[in-house]
Amino acid sequence: MTDGVAERSRPRDRILETAQDMFHKHGIKGVGVDAITEAAGTNKMTLYRHFESKDELVVECLRATAAKASRMWDEFEAQHPGDKLAQLHAWVRKASELLSADSRGCDMANAAVELTETDHPARRVIKELKEAQREKLVALCHDAGIGQAELLADTLSLLLEGARVSMQSVGAEGPSAQFVRMAESLIASFRAR
């Protein structure tokens, strides 16, 4: 009954996975450590033996989700080896799939909105991870033979970020519904230069 997450894994892993899920669904300030440990089938003491504070748990969760997102790049390379342009289109397709499958947007962006304390430990890693993602997309655009790679990458980033937050305020039938169309015609117009 207490088995929300696979029972036969280490408590630390269960806590991390459960916390990721609950922070994602309900927000960081919307979930207490008691609720996390209960859903993970463990207890508060065990959580504080593995994470020195809730803030540090948040940081670990963000790193974990970023690592998962980072693995998608490997899939693109595996699906279209060497074909960077195809990988860029795969990126667009994947982004729209994730938009359709989940309406709570990006954990890092959401965390940045929630955690307004300027010295919160999560803010630093959010910036780092987002910058790393940006560099990857810039490189992909560049290797795909696009001239203004940075500008295209940044525009696509803003479109996706906007789509994810727009879904949360106006829903999936709002402007975000046109994301693929916007992204594809953007890529086309950049390639035409």
Next chain:
Amino acid sequence: MTDGVAERSRPRDRILETAQDMFHKHGIKGVGVDAITEAAGTNKMTLYRHFESKDELVVECLRATAAKASRMWDEFEAQHPGDKLAQLHAWVRKASELLSADSRGCDMANAAVELTETDHPARRVIKELKEAQREKLVALCHDAGIGQAELLADTLSLLLEGARVSMQSVGAEGPSAQFVRMAESLIASFRAR
């Protein structure tokens, strides 16, 4: 000393104004009613005589900020009477000004991120107000003589929404720095059809 907001206005107005400011800066769940009333130079009882709950206060704050944003449209019309295309460019310029002046983004979008409870009274008004804003921008694009007015308006919306949330995670030097450039070349390419 307790005079954060003009002392010689009605308590209700001071509370509303102070709450807007504090919710904007620190988030909704990051601010308690005690802190609001203290900053407004009044007390909790007075707050609860004018607003039936914190949630309702949040709703009123969102309506107030939306009303303020709505007034900007009148400025555009006053500055460029009848010239809808010039008003559209004024919209872009104003948006970028606000981006530079404030890094905490859109109150409604931020609230949608924070308030994950699906039945929260604010969610309804966020959707209504965002839809109203969308219709205004679509109408402006349409009246400016742009063919695919909805698509341009939605794309501009996502870009702006993305810029506002991107600033909060990666800062002002990130992708959002290129917002004006992106928006202007988008408008140009839509006009060229």
Next chain:
DNA sequence: TCTGGAAGTTACAGACCGGTAACACCCTAG
């Protein structure tokens, strides 16, 4: 079989949260 460390349990501290009751005050309209 024994032992040591990881995990679970219970209870608690101290702070903060949203919200309310009872009462004193002050200022203005009549």
Next chain:
DNA sequence: CTAGGGTGTTACCGGTCTGTAACTTCCAGA
């Protein structure tokens, strides 16, 4: 001058929050 409504003050309620202490239980490895 007086009545009454808006406001301020104090104290409180029940609940939740992060984080800790002290203790017990369990289990794997030697």
